[in-house]
Structure formats: C-alpha cells, structure tokens
Amino acid sequence: MTSEKQSTPENNILNAAKEIFQKKGMAAARMQEIADEAGINKAMLHYYYRSKELLFEAVFKSAFSMIAPQLNEIMNADTTIFEKIKNFSSNYIAFVIKHPYLPNFIIQELNRNPEFVKNLIADKNFPNISKFKQQVNEKVAEGAIRSITAEQLFINIMSLNIFPFIGAPLLKGFLNFDDEAYKKLLDKRKTEVADFIINAIKL
Amino acid sequence: MTSEKQSTPENNILNAAKEIFQKKGMAAARMQEIADEAGINKAMLHYYYRSKELLFEAVFKSAFSMIAPQLNEIMNADTTIFEKIKNFSSNYIAFVIKHPYLPNFIIQELNRNPEFVKNLIADKNFPNISKFKQQVNEKVAEGAIRSITAEQLFINIMSLNIFPFIGAPLLKGFLNFDDEAYKKLLDKRKTEVADFIINAIKL
DNA sequence: ACATTTGTCAACCATTTGGTTAAACTAAAT
DNA sequence: ATTTAGTTTAACCAAATGGTTGACAAATGT
Missing domain, CATH: 1.10.357.10 (Tetracycline Repressor, domain 2)
Structure with a gap:
C-alpha cells in the first residue's frame, strides 16, 4: 500500500528504461524509444539522468x-x-x-x-x-x-x-x-x- | 591436417566477425572493428557479405x-x-x-x-x-x-x-x-x- | 505582484554508422 | 599487348543517434 512506488518523473523514466533496456540490452536500446515509452521528450531523459550510460547504471542497479x-x-x-x-x-x-x-x-x-x-x-x-x-x-x-x-x-x-x-x-x-x-x-x-x-x- | 579451414577472404572475414560478434553481440559490434580485426577495408565486408545482418547470420549459423x-x-x-x-x-x-x-x-x-x-x-x-x-x-x-x-x-x-x-x-x-x-x-x-x-x- | 527556480519541449548539432561508388590494382585468358 | 574478371581501396553519403540549446511554461519563494 504505502510501499507502492511513487509516480515521480524519475520513476516513470526508470520504469520505461527498464522495459527497453531489459528487452534489448544497452547497445540496442534507443533513447528515443525510452522517451516514447515514458511518454516524454527525449531531452527529459538527459535532464533527469545526464547520459545513456548513467540511466543504464540506474536501471541495472535497480x-x-x-x-x-x-x-x-x-x-x-x-x-x-x-x-x-x-x-x-x-x-x-x-x-x-x-x-x-x-x-x-x-x-x-x-x-x-x-x-x-x-x-x-x-x-x-x-x-x-x-x-x-x-x-x-x-x-x-x-x-x-x-x-x-x-x-x-x-x-x-x-x-x-x-x-x-x-x-x-x-x-x-x-x-x-x-x-x-x-x-x-x-x-x-x-x-x-x-x-x-x-x-x-x-x- | 587436410581438414584445416582454408584461409580464403571469406573465411578470414568470418573468423574476425565471429570474434567481434561473439564478444560484443550484434548491436554493439561495429563493421569497422570487424574490418580492422580482419586486416582489410570495410568495403570488403560488404563485397563478400552484403550487409551486417547477413554477415551476422553467417556467424550465427557457423x-x-x-x-x-x-x-x-x-x-x-x-x-x-x-x-x-x-x-x-x-x-x-x-x-x-x-x-x-x-x-x-x-x-x-x-x-x-x-x-x-x-x-x-x-x-x-x-x-x-x-x-x-x-x-x-x-x-x-x-x-x-x-x-x-x-x-x-x-x-x-x-x-x-x-x-x-x-x-x-x-x-x-x-x-x-x-x-x-x-x-x-x-x-x-x-x-x-x-x-x-x-x-x-x-x- | 514579482523574481527565481524548476520542468518541458521543438529544433538543432556533431558524430557515428552501415552502406555505396567509382576508380585503381592484379592476374589470368585471349 | 589487351581484354576481362575479380579484388581492393579511399572518399563519400544518408540516416540514425546521443546529446545540447534556447525559448517558454509552471511552480515556488518573498
């Protein structure tokens, strides 16, 4: 109940990134695809997670x-x-x-x-x-x-x-x-x- | 002895491609890197195997x-x-x-x-x-x-x-x-x- | 009410990447 | 010697890709 993940932008992006990275792997995943999955602009990804590499690390650790x-x-x-x-x-x-x-x-x-x-x-x-x-x-x-x-x-x-x-x-x-x-x-x-x-x- | 693989250009490319594709996977492998590994020009890869996809299939089947x-x-x-x-x-x-x-x-x-x-x-x-x-x-x-x-x-x-x-x-x-x-x-x-x-x- | 920070986006940029081309080289066949 | 076919290369191209920018909106603080 209260342990449910909040729907912050960071979390939204992380979930979308999980989906794509886990299905395709780091190399084949596209930032645009992650943005689409998250329903936001590509620039947002870089705003919240500086780079593809850092976003990937966050996904991997999670x-x-x-x-x-x-x-x-x-x-x-x-x-x-x-x-x-x-x-x-x-x-x-x-x-x-x-x-x-x-x-x-x-x-x-x-x-x-x-x-x-x-x-x-x-x-x-x-x-x-x-x-x-x-x-x-x-x-x-x-x-x-x-x-x-x-x-x-x-x-x-x-x-x-x-x-x-x-x-x-x-x-x-x-x-x-x-x-x-x-x-x-x-x-x-x-x-x-x-x-x-x-x-x-x-x- | 006689069963040794011949050193044709096709074979040379295939071995180089194996090395790179198997280490990095299809998406992360670069045609230039395969060419370097094979010691030839990148255009040769396309001459012998039309595309990255076809070269990959050859490697995979092999x-x-x-x-x-x-x-x-x-x-x-x-x-x-x-x-x-x-x-x-x-x-x-x-x-x-x-x-x-x-x-x-x-x-x-x-x-x-x-x-x-x-x-x-x-x-x-x-x-x-x-x-x-x-x-x-x-x-x-x-x-x-x-x-x-x-x-x-x-x-x-x-x-x-x-x-x-x-x-x-x-x-x-x-x-x-x-x-x-x-x-x-x-x-x-x-x-x-x-x-x-x-x-x-x-x- | 005003200023400042934070969030969002479309357009843009530099680089990388798979793939092409046209010319040059090689070696055998005529 | 010349043709012909196969091989090799440097230069080039269009598309894709990660990342940036500057304008603008939405909160947030004072």
Whole structure:
C-alpha cells in the first residue's frame, strides 16, 4: 500500500528504461524509444539522468537490487540446507515468471562488462553465502549428505533455477514446446528442482 | 591436417566477425572493428557479405553448427542414459572451455530474436532428443531410475553444463573466486556434473 | 505582484554508422 | 599487348543517434 512506488518523473523514466533496456540490452536500446515509452521528450531523459550510460547504471542497479536481497535472505536464514534449497527454488522461479527479462538482462550485461561486478560487490546487500557454505561443510563432515563442495552445490542450485529462463528460446526449440507448454513445465519446476537437488545429495 | 579451414577472404572475414560478434553481440559490434580485426577495408565486408545482418547470420549459423552436431551425436548414440549424461558433460565442458564466448552469444541472440530458432529447426542437423526421451521413459517405467520426465531431466542436464559459463561473472562474484580458481572449478565439473545428475535419478 | 527556480519541449548539432561508388590494382585468358 | 574478371581501396553519403540549446511554461519563494 504505502510501499507502492511513487509516480515521480524519475520513476516513470526508470520504469520505461527498464522495459527497453531489459528487452534489448544497452547497445540496442534507443533513447528515443525510452522517451516514447515514458511518454516524454527525449531531452527529459538527459535532464533527469545526464547520459545513456548513467540511466543504464540506474536501471541495472535497480534490477540487481530486486534479486540480491532475496538470495541473501534465504541463504542466511536460520533454516536447514534442504529448506534453503526448497525456498530458493520456489521463490526464485515464482519471481522470475513475473519478471522474465530480468535474469537474462543481468547476465548479459555482466558478460559485456565483467568488471562491473566489482561495483556491485561493494554494495552492502551483495549476497553473502558464507553461512550456506558452513552448513554444507558441516553436513558433509557429519556424513549427512554426499560429499560435495559448497561452491559446486551453489552453482548447481543457481544453474537449475536460472538457466531454464535464460535458455528458454533454445530449450523450447530442442523440446519442441510452445509457450504454453513451456510455461507449465517451468511452473512444475518450483518443486521439482528442489527435489532433484535434494535427491542428488541425500544419502 | 587436410581438414584445416582454408584461409580464403571469406573465411578470414568470418573468423574476425565471429570474434567481434561473439564478444560484443550484434548491436554493439561495429563493421569497422570487424574490418580492422580482419586486416582489410570495410568495403570488403560488404563485397563478400552484403550487409551486417547477413554477415551476422553467417556467424550465427557457423557458431550454432559447432554445438548442435555434438549434442545430436551424443543423444542419439547407442549408449545408456548414464553414459550419455557422462559423455555430454565432459565433452561439452571441455569444448566450451576452448570457446568461452559461444554459449552466451547463442543464448543472447536467441533471446533478442526468438523467432530465429524456427530458422534453425529447419536445418537437418538440428538436435533431436527423441531417442533420449524414449530411453528415459523406459527406465522410469522399469523402475530403474526415479520418476522424472525426459524434458525436465534434459533441461537439468543443459542447465548444469551451460549456466556455469554464461553466469561466470556473476558466480565468480558470489563465490569470491578469481579467474584461476573458477577455471579449476569448471574443470572439476567435467565429472562432477554427471555424478550429481546420476545421483539425483539413481535409485 | 514579482523574481527565481524548476520542468518541458521543438529544433538543432556533431558524430557515428552501415552502406555505396567509382576508380585503381592484379592476374589470368585471349 | 589487351581484354576481362575479380579484388581492393579511399572518399563519400544518408540516416540514425546521443546529446545540447534556447525559448517558454509552471511552480515556488518573498
């Protein structure tokens, strides 16, 4: 309710810019297109955000800040590894179904400019997986789960959750699925991914 | 030996274009930069490949044809599911370590233009996973592996193998790994990924 | 009421970019 | 030696693009 984003010009522009940048990427996005989307003059963009580069940075940081805290919260919660895997998978997939361009946008632009990640790490909310790492190491030492490094497990969790969205066009082609069928398949993954991972490490 | 690519002007241009397009993407790539990379005049690009669009298509198809047959061959081989998973994981990871920009390039451009995948499907060598599907369904029916649809398993295999490359900048950041450490981790995945998947479905 | 700041716009500008052209060079064929 | 076909280049062009300007309106403060 009160947490609704206000409709200031800055916000209006930012939302329009998100739309265009996330759909097309930095290089292919046009300032005129963003202005049209926002329903304002092109000069306004420069009035509020000096340059395309700065507008892009604002969009990128805003996008990243939508994902990072979620990851952080779940990974540092006071829950078991299995619960973390379940929570992350269902939350993340539900979230991305609503924001389908987000993961590809972030991955794509980080590949374009890998040093940009340093910029993000400085941020307070940058995800920290030390608690998760510690938990995994403990459970492995106890013999409660199969031997695996926390890093490999973490990569597996991220891969299984994120790639089906980023690789959607390719996977749809391979599987010969239309949009509708693929969407159903993704929805099932909210629980299937966690089951798969847990089966892989459970003894 | 005799299979070495000839050094025709077309080939020279194509290699230069691959380099630039794969690093920067269609929109950010500049014809002048490709010409410089190829050590020729910009007009030559248009002489041999009429337009940027056509040059890009040539690069894309060439890139895709480097990956597709591999997938096809392994998935339709006369081997067990477990062997297919092992072969694909080790082969694919070894291959992509040598061509790090390839998967991201393909994924990115297919997201930019999803209809393009139809173009690829028409090709004879487009991957066909029907044999793999049939094998999985049989094994599940026999009770030899855990219940899972072939499609979900296929997506899991692809995700675990491809995403660590595409998401490298992000994952390096999350894990706080430098290039060297991350490379070692990827190398270990040549076997670890298959083990993980097999553990997940084995009964 | 007046002045000052802030917001908005159409027109404009400099540069970049994909693409073209016409002339020059090369090497084999006649 | 001359023709012919293919190859290469510098110079050029029109369109697109990020960004600026100066005039004007709408708030805002005094």
